[in-house]
Amino acid sequence: MSGSNEQTWATTAMRTDLCGALRRDDVGRTVSVCGWVQSRREHGEHLAFIDLRDHTGVVQCVVDGAHDLRSEYVLRITGTVRPRPEGTDNPNLPTGEVEVGDCTVEVLSRAEPPPFPIDGRGDVDEQHRLRHRYVDLRSERMQRNLRLRARVNHAIRNAMDAQGFVEVETPMLIASTPEGARDFVVPSRLSPGAFYALPQSPQLFKQLCMVGGVDRYYQIARCLRDEDLRADRQFEFAQLDAEASFVSQADVQAFISEAVAAATEAVTGERPTVFPSMTWLEAMERFGSDKPDTRFGMELVELTERFSATEFNAFKAPCVKGICVPGGGDKTRKQLDDLTEQAKRWGAKGLVWMRVGAGGELTSPVAKFLSEGELAGIVEATGAAEGDLVLIVADERPRVRHVLGLLRLELGRPPVTEGGLQFLWVVDFPLFEALDEAGLPIPAHHPFTMPHDEDVALLDTGDPQDLLTVRSQAYDLVCNGWELGSGSVRIHRPDVQARIFALLGISDEEANAKFGFLLEAFRYGAPPHAGFAFGIDRLVALLAGEENIREVIAFPKTQSGQDPLTKAPTAIDARHLTELGLRVLPKVD
Ligand code: ASP
Secondary structure, eight states: OOOHHHHHHHOOSSOSSOGGGOOGGGTTOEEEEEEEEEEEEEETTTEEEEEEEETTEEEEEEEESOTTOOTTOEEEEEEEEEEOOTTOOOTTSTTTTEEEEEEEEEEEEOOOOOSSOTTOGGGSOHHHHHHTHHHHTTSHHHHHHHHHHHHHHHHHHHHHHHTTOEEOOOOSSBSOOTTSSOOOEEEOSSSTTOEEEOOSOSHHHHHHHHHTTOOEEEEEEEEEOOOOOBTTBOSEEEEEEEEEESOOHHHHHHHHHHHHHHHHHHHHSOOOOOOOEEEHHHHHHHHSSSSOOTTSOOOOEEOTGGGTTOSOGGGOSSEEEEEEETTGGGOOHHHHHHHHHHHHHTTOSOOEEEEEOGGGOEEOTTGGGSOHHHHHHHHHHHTOOTTOEEEEEEESHHHHHHHHHHHHHHHHOOOTTSSOOOEEEEEOOBSEEEEOTTSOEEESSOTTBOBOGGGGGGGGSSOHHHHTTOBBSEEEEEETTEEEEEEEEBOOOHHHHHHHHHHTTOOHHHHHHHHHHHHHHHTTTOOOEEEEEEEHHHHHHHHHTOSSGGGGSSSOOOTTSOOTTTOOSOOOOHHHHHHTTOOOOOOOO
C-alpha cells in the first residue's frame, strides 16, 4: 500500500501520511496520521502503544497518557517516525519496522465500544453485522472487497470506452420490462392508480439507443427484480449492460470478453486470454447444466446405447447416463442411501450406484440384473478405476441431465478459491425453454431474441415439438458454475418480431400495450443490433473469492429482503398514502 503516489494524494489538511504506508524510509520525518484506535496496550505506567488504523493498515504509535483513549476512537496523531527498538519488529505488519513516537494526540471523535470486534466477525450474526454495517465496513475484508469492486468498475469502464462504447444513463422510473421476473413498482402521485416499474434491466432503452444511432452503448446499470433472495441474488444488482449496432454475436462476445479480461487483470494481475465456447447442447450433455463448472471433471457419460437391449427394467429408458466419482467408493451405505433420496428429490425415479473394486469389478445391489458385457461397458465408458463410485440415472433425457448435473456439483465442486477462473461462453441456447400448459412456448431469454438463421423454418412447421429444437442467437458467459450474464442478437425486423409474438401467444394489443413504443421505433429504421449484460456483483465475488455476493455489496439486504440498518422496507404515513391514492389492505395470512 505504500508508495510515493499514494502519499501525494493522501496528504490533506489533517494528515501527512496514511497509517499503513509508513516504512523505514520515513524514519526521522514528522508525520500526522488519522484513523481509528485498533488496540491499546499499556507500556509502563504512563506510556501506551496505540495501533491506529485506516483503510491502508495500522501503525504503532507510542503515546503518553493514553488511558482515556478507547477502541474505535477517531484520532489524529502527530509524531516522529522512528525505528522500533531492537528485537521488537513485527514482521507480520508492513509497518512493523517503525513506530511513531513523541506523539501529540487529538481526539477527533469518541466512540462507544464497537458492537462486535472489527476483524473478528466470524461468529457475529449477519443481521447484527448489517445493522451496524458502517462498523463492519471498517474490517480489512470489506475494505478490500469494496476497493476491489471499484477497480473492477474502473477497468470495465476503461475497456468499454477504449472499444468505442458510450456511457448512456437510462431512466429508473419506467414502464414494465420484459425480463420475466416480478417488477418493483412505484406509485405515481400525479397519476393516482398508475405505477412506474423500476427497471429489471435497461433492455428496451438500450435497443432504442441503437435506433437512435448511438452505435455502441454501455452502462453500469442498477437493475431491480422482485425475486426470492439467495447467495448469488439480491433485489438490486449491478450489470455491465451493453448493446452495439451492425455487429455479429462474435463481435459482442469479443467486446465483453475484453471487459471481463480487463477487470480480471485489474484484480489478479493476470489477463485471461482464452474464453472458450461450448454449445448449450454440449454443456447439457457433458455437465448437465447450462452453466457448467469446468474446473473439474466428473462429466456425464452417455450409456444409452450400451443398454439398448438390456433386460434390466430400470435401464429401459430414453436416456441412461452416469458419472464417475473418483475415490467415492468409500461412501457408506447410509451416505449412498442419502444420495439416492437427494436424487429423488431432484426428480429422479431412482439412483443406481456401483462401487469399483480391484480389476474393475462392480459391486452394486443391481449388478446381478446386468450382463457381464453391460458391466464391463460401464467401466469402459466411465473410465472408472478401483476405489471409484459410479452413479447412473435412467429417465427422460432432460431429467437425467438435470439430476446428474446436480449430483456432479454436490460431490465434486471445489471451493470458490480453487481451480482459477474458468470463463466459458455457452452459445446456441434454445429459443424456447419449454411449452406451457396451453402448449405455448416459453422464451428462454426474452422475446426480442433472434432465432438461429438455420432454424427459422422450424418456426412454421406447425409442430410445437419442433419449436423446442429452434436454436437462438443467445449466449451466456459462465464462470466456475456461475452464470455471469447473458445476451443475444436482437430481432430488428418487424415481420420476424410479429411471428415470435404470435408464437408466444402475445396478441397485437398486448404487444402494443407492453412494447408498442419499441415496435413503433423499429418502423423508423432499426439497425441490426446485439447486446449483453453481466452481473458485476457475481464477477466481483468470484474475483474476491467470496461465496456470497453480500460480501461485495456495501449495503446489502438480508435473505428476507430487509435492511437491518435503515429498517427498509417501512410503512409510510396515512397522509402520504392518500396523496398517492393508495390504501393498504389488512394482511391476509
Ligand atoms: N437484458 C438482458 C438481461 O438483463 C441481457 C441482454 O439481453 O442484454 O438479462
